[in-house]
Amino acid sequence: MTTSLVAVQLLNGVEYGLLLFLVASGLTIIFGVLGVLNFAHGSFYMLGAYLAYFIAERTGSLLFAALLGLPVMVLVGFLVERLAISRLYARDHLSQVLLTYGLVLVFNDLQRALFGNEVHGVPMPRALTGSVALGEMQSWPVYRIFTSVACLCIALLLRQVILGTRFGMSVRAGASNAEMVEALGIDVRKLFSALFTAGAVLAALSGMLAAPLTTVYPGMGEGILIVSFVVVVIGGIGSIKGAFAGALLVGIADTFGKVLLPGVSSAVVYAVMAAVLLFRPRGLLGQPALQR
Amino acid sequence: MRTPLSRRAVLAAASAAAASAVLPRRSFAASKAKIKIGLLLPYSGTYASLGNNITDAMKLAASEKKNRLGGREIEWVAVDDESDPAKAPANVNKLVVGEKVDILTGPVHSGVAMAMMQIVRQEKTLTIVTNAGAQPITGSLCSPNVFRTSFSNWQTSYPCAGVMLKDGRKKAVGMFWNYSFGQESMSAFREGFTKGGGTIVKEIPVPFPTTEFQANLSEIASLKPDAVFVFFAGAGAAKFIKDYAAAGLMEKIPLYGSGFLTEGVLGAAGPAANGIKTTLHYADALDTPANKKFREAFKKATSREADVYAVAGYDTIHLLAQALDKVKGDTSAEKDLIAALEAARTESPRGPFRFGKTHNPIQNVYVRLVKGGREEVLGLAQKEADDPAFGCAMAT
Numbered sequence: 001m002t003t004s005l006v007a008v009q010l011l012n013g014v015e016y017g018l019l020l021f022l023v024a025s026g027l028t029i030i031f032g033v034l035g036v037l038n039f040a041h042g043s044f045y046m047l048g049a050y051l052a053y054f055i056a057e058r059t060g061s062l063l064f065a066a067l068l069g070l071p072v073m074v075l076v077g078f079l080v081e082r083l084a085i086s087r088l089y090a091r092d093h094l095s096q097v098l099l100t101y102g103l104v105l106v107f108n109d110l111q112r113a114l115f116g117n118e119v120h121g122v123p124m125p126r127a128l129t130g131s132v133a134l135g136e137m138q139s140w141p142v143y144r145i146f147t148s149v150a151c152l153c154i155a156l157l158l159r160q161v162i163l164g165t166r167f168g169m170s171v172r173a174g175a176s177n178a179e180m181v182e183a184l185g186i187d188v189r190k191l192f193s194a195l196f197t198a199g200a201v202l203a204a205l206s207g208m209l210a211a212p213l214t215t216v217y218p219g220m221g222e223g224i225l226i227v228s229f230v231v232v233v234i235g236g237i238g239s240i241k242g243a244f245a246g247a248l249l250v251g252i253a254d255t256f257g258k259v260l261l262p263g264v265s266s267a268v269v270y271a272v273m274a275a276v277l278l279f280r281p282r283g284l285l286g287q288p289a290l291q292r
Numbered sequence: 293m294r295t296p297l298s299r300r301a302v303l304a305a306a307s308a309a310a311a312s313a314v315l316p317r318r319s320f321a322a323s324k325a326k327i328k329i330g331l332l333l334p335y336s337g338t339y340a341s342l343g344n345n346i347t348d349a350m351k352l353a354a355s356e357k358k359n360r361l362g363g364r365e366i367e368w369v370a371v372d373d374e375s376d377p378a379k380a381p382a383n384v385n386k387l388v389v390g391e392k393v394d395i396l397t398g399p400v401h402s403g404v405a406m407a408m409m410q411i412v413r414q415e416k417t418l419t420i421v422t423n424a425g426a427q428p429i430t431g432s433l434c435s436p437n438v439f440r441t442s443f444s445n446w447q448t449s450y451p452c453a454g455v456m457l458k459d460g461r462k463k464a465v466g467m468f469w470n471y472s473f474g475q476e477s478m479s480a481f482r483e484g485f486t487k488g489g490g491t492i493v494k495e496i497p498v499p500f501p502t503t504e505f506q507a508n509l510s511e512i513a514s515l516k517p518d519a520v521f522v523f524f525a526g527a528g529a530a531k532f533i534k535d536y537a538a539a540g541l542m543e544k545i546p547l548y549g550s551g552f553l554t555e556g557v558l559g560a561a562g563p564a565a566n567g568i569k570t571t572l573h574y575a576d577a578l579d580t581p582a583n584k585k586f587r588e589a590f591k592k593a594t595s596r597e598a599d600v601y602a603v604a605g606y607d608t609i610h611l612l613a614q615a616l617d618k619v620k621g622d623t624s625a626e627k628d629l630i631a632a633l634e635a636a637r638t639e640s641p642r643g644p645f646r647f648g649k650t651h652n653p654i655q656n657v658y659v660r661l662v663k664g665g666r667e668e669v670l671g672l673a674q675k676e677a678d679d680p681a682f683g684c685a686m687a688t
Binding site: 140 | 336337338340341470496497498499501502503504506507508509510511513514516526527530531534535538539540541544545556557559560561562
């Protein structure tokens, strides 16, 4: 491989990793603070993508789809937490997995009933349809650059919220000791509800951003869910910084795996995960105290 | 309209049939009774629309025959195979042993078809494969009681090599989903391309169902081949086409593939698909009276557009009708019925159709070009293409 090709592939890997981070961040927050293994996270991603398709097709604008779709997702996230998830905080992980897996099936059937089984394309916003040259043969779609920048901005925003606001402080406190937080007079019920909703919205937002790139199809949620779990485990469960590092690592490993070991490329990210866990059983930035 | 049995209903029927197992299996007296046609097709999951189109086209063809085959009224028994090979043996048994269908049709998924082959080779049920293109069905696992009305993977990809070479493209990269369908397509293309003097610079297997292509697109850009041959289908195909165009490769390195690259994905792929050349045994735009009549009738019956999958379902019933008329509906006369099917001919919407020695169709393969978001037929890629029948004893 020439150096220029390595550079291009690095770029590919980072770009993929940034999108993975956006999906995985919600998953890791929900697990870290609420202690819930949320299989339905992939369904929220899918729902976001389908909403983007559904609204963009009718209004012709992806921005409009995001503005209309995200409030819908706030409602969906809130209702799912209130009606289902909140009843299982005291239970073990198996009950939670059963519940959230059940939700996956429900959302898949809903998707089938509402949107059908066809593959749908989502047009990019017109202002972002151009591309820039990358080497003599390939060009780089502006929309891909846009999603990367958007993911980066959201990552910085998340960091700001968690480190710099009162809400973020309670989240961090809740992650290390929920009982103590409650004893200090913070309404944990509300906190959890808000966090779960935020996680659902993050997943849906990634689905919306990705929709023009990935097209929209049944089962798209499951694929991303598995990779996101890998990212979360590599990064250390509950750690957002870890998820960021993990996402970039998975993105780059996956990209180079595809080029260098095409026959076994699907195994490369899992090999990376195994290697990381061998040396750091709690993931790159997982905290030993973080246990529920 | 389609009324697939619910799983519970099938189970109930199967247990009822098992409880009253005194019914003779294929008695001659039954020839006046209804003729039971089993449909093993996906009615849920990714391939649901394929299963529905095949079913509705079969029913359309049946209605053209007044719902009678060889003088016997048709009774449909549908089972949702969920495109799940793991559930296939149980589903096949439901139809073959439980329902004792006279004729089994389906499935879409090749994995399901392979599981089905194991059973129907033993039970000797007359079986018509309506989609699955796996080579062994009419190759190493071929069987006198098994026919196929769709295609073999070889037929969809081998002719593409010739088309590419004729366009003067001698250096190609091949990229495919690394499972049996993709591998068989790739190997058929490789066979044709190297035989015709072309060189395959690199083959890129992509794990199924991965749709992250960026890394491989950068690789293709650095290899600078004359053309790229790919096998992807459905959602993956739409994504690949969009990515390929967005990376600016479509104008520089033309894209070729088996027809499944563009079947049913042109709407999702949009203008990105313009310029893609594919080969397949059917094209929506085929300008023949048979195709026009079929497409109009299908649209009238279902208010959907017909496609390559529907064509296979439609032909299945017309071929069966011919054969069953010849044996006067007597499905117990197995040898005569098989001989009658072997001799059956139809002017299919896809063009002239007959069975080859291995019971795979001998059919024209067309060159199709996407232009202005629609598929155009450029002509024949291969006239009366016959599958080479790898390892089938019936071929000799």
